[in-house]
Amino acid sequence: MHPILGSVIVSAELAVxxxxxxxxxxxxxxxxxxxxxxxxxxxxxxxxRSPSGSRLRLLCAVLFGRLIGVEGSGRLVGMIRIATxxxxxxxxxxxxxxxxxxxxxxxxxxxxxxxxxxxxxPDRPIHEFGGAGVFTKAVExxxxxxxxxxxxxxxxxxxxxxxxxxxxxxxxxxxxxxxxLLIRSAAVDRGRRPWMLRAGACVGTSSARxxxxxxERDGRAVPVDIRGNVPTRLARxxxxxxxxxxxxxxxxDRLRADVSAFEAVDLLALDVLPAPAQGAMAVQCxxxxxxxxxxxxxxxHEVTGTAVAAExxxxxxxxxxxxxxxxxxxxxxxxxxxxxxxLHRDGIARRCVVEGGSAEDVAGAALLALTR
Numbered sequence: 602m603h604p605i606l607g608s609v610i611v612s613a614e615l616a617v618x619x620x621x622x623x624x625x626x627x628x629x630x631x632x633x634x635x636x637x638x639x640x641x642x643x644x645x646x647x648x649x650r651s652p653s654g655s656r657l658r659l660l661c662a663v664l665f666g667r668l669i670g671v672e673g674s675g676r677l678v679g680m681i682r683i684a685t686x687x688x689x690x691x692x693x694x695x696x697x698x699x700x701x702x703x704x705x706x707x708x709x710x711x712x713x714x715x716x717x718x719x720x721x722x723p724d725r726p727i728h729e730f731g732g733a734g735v736f737t738k739a740v741e742x743x744x745x746x747x748x749x750x751x752x753x754x755x756x757x758x759x760x761x762x763x764x765x766x767x768x769x770x771x772x773x774x775x776x777x778x779x780x781x782l783l784i785r786s787a788a789v790d791r792g793r794r795p796w797m798l799r800a801g802a803c804v805g806t807s808s809a810r811x812x813x814x815x816x817e818r819d820g821r822a823v824p825v826d827i828r829g830n831v832p833t834r835l836a837r838x839x840x841x842x843x844x845x846x847x848x849x850x851x852x853x854d855r856l857r858a859d860v861s862a863f864e865a866v867d868l869l870a871l872d873v874l875p876a877p878a879q880g881a882m883a884v885q886c887x888x889x890x891x892x893x894x895x896x897x898x899x900x901x902h903e904v905t906g907t908a909v910a911a912e913x914x915x916x917x918x919x920x921x922x923x924x925x926x927x928x929x930x931x932x933x934x935x936x937x938x939x940x941x942x943x944l945h946r947d948g949i950a951r952r953c954v955v956e957g958g959s960a961e962d963v964a965g966a967a968l969l970a971l972t973r
Contacts, residue, residue: 680708680709680710680711681699681702681707681708681709681710681711681750681751681893681896682710682711682712682713682748682749682750682751683695683698683699683710683711683712683713683749683750683751683752683753684712684713684715684740684741684743684744684748684749684751684752684753685712685713685714685715685740685752685753686714686715686716686736686740687714687715687716688830688831689830689831689832689856690755690830690831690852690855690856691753691755692712692714693855693856694753694755694855694882695712695753696712697773697855697882698710698751698753698771698773698882698884698900699712701773701900702896702897702899702900705899705900706899707896707897707899707900708896713743713748713749715739715740715742715743716739736754736755736758737752737754737758737759737760740752740753740754741764741767741885744767744885744886744887745764745766745767745887750886750887750890750893751770751884751885751886751893751897752767752884752885752886753882753883753884754882754883754884754885755881755882755883756772756878756879756881756882756883756909756913757876757877757878757879757881759878759883761913761916761917764885766887766888767885767886767887767888768885768886768887768888768894769883769884769885770884770885770886770893770894770897770898770901771883771884771897771898771899771900771901772881772882772883772884772901772902772905772906772909773881773882773884773900773901773902773905774902774904774905775851775880775881775902775905775908775909776850776851776854776855776880776881777850777851777854777880778850778851778869778875778879778880778881778930779849779850779867779868779869779870779873779875779879779880779930780811780847780848780849780850780868780869780873780875780879781847781848781849781850781853781860781865781866781867781868782796782798782804782845782846782847782865782866782868783835783838783845783846783847783848783860783863783864783865783866784797784798784802784844784845784863784864784865784866785838785839785841785844785845785863785864786862786863786864787841787844788802788844788845789864793819795866795871796818796819796822796866796871797864797866798819798821798822798844798845799844800821801821801822801823802821802822802823802844802845803822803823803824803825803843803844803845804822804823804824804825804843804844804845804846804847805824805825805826805827805834805837805838805842805843805845805846805847806824806825806826806827806846806847807826807827807828808847808876809924809925809926809945810874810876810925810926810927810928810943810945811824811847811873812824812926813926813945813950814868814873814874814926814928814943814945815847815873817945817950818871818873822845825843827842827843827846831848831852831853831856831858832856832858834846834848835848835858835860838863839862847868849875849879849880850867850869850880851879851880869930872941872952873928874928874929874930874941874942874943875928875929875930876927876928877909877912877913877915877916877927877928877929878909878912878913881905881909884897884900904933907931907933907938907960908930908931908932908933908938908960909931910960910961911929911931911938911940911960911961911963911964912929912930912931912940912964914960914961914963914964914965915927915929915940915942915964915967915968916929917964918964918965918968919944919968919971919972925944925946926943926944926945926946926950927942927943927944928942928943928944929941929942929943929967931960931963936956936957937956937957937958937959937963938957938958938959938960938962938963939954939955939956939957939963940954940955940963940964940967941953941954942954942955942967942970942971943971944971944972951970951971951972951973952971953967953970953971955967955970
């Protein structure tokens, strides 16, 4: 090896060792990886289980200035690196998973923050991104590339087709599944119960499911597209950009968002059904990573997993993604799985209730009822 290159590698390795020592001195660390354009911005890193070639990778990182976060050539015993989006809600969810793992003796965790296509272009309508996985592909890539050991997602954001090389190792206990309609005081009409929206009120939502059910139940409301994370959408409501806002209750609860300034209407109580798996999280790992899979299984919630299997089973059968106006909610009891479902397609809205059966059977029966 050329002596100059050798000295560069040695110096770089010493710098990395100092970085690792500083990181390991902390119980919880976070670093950022840009992942929405993997061909152009994905960082080089030393794989934690493949020491061969690490010196060459490190040299490339130093020479091209693309070393964002390095874990070293060996994974710390008991340390799980969790990939997540950088939004406030995504970080809260990743920390909930990390806390759950610590509570069951699963060891310490490190968050690896990944930028996604949906985050990089917050004003572009979701349906224009050309398919599912807008908020998940880059996070999954971090795990597949060895930059992280696990990934945390809002389960409803995942495509129904599994990603080769990854598996869902755990679905923690679900939070509230329904939606809330938040209304500015100036747009409240208490004489128009139960929605309490004044006629012609503009309601922010980019969801086909929410728009269809809103218009069906309150024909005088005007749905308008709105993008952005939860705090951004709440700010737009507060500033009067929209009169009302439909948002997942789980996100508000997890963020502990203060919505006391708004009138809040529980839409699930009005039979406005949520997206499949809404309120649930999915934790992925590599299919060949038995160690991480075993650790994640400790935070899996069986009842939530069964309900989500029924809901996403229906979604797969309908063959729809974010652009399909499908809502459903499954419950699990001693008699089996039951599910309420809603589908709006080709100008026709249908609802059904299916009771008692396996997750697979209930999904199939719901499909027949909704498409008859």
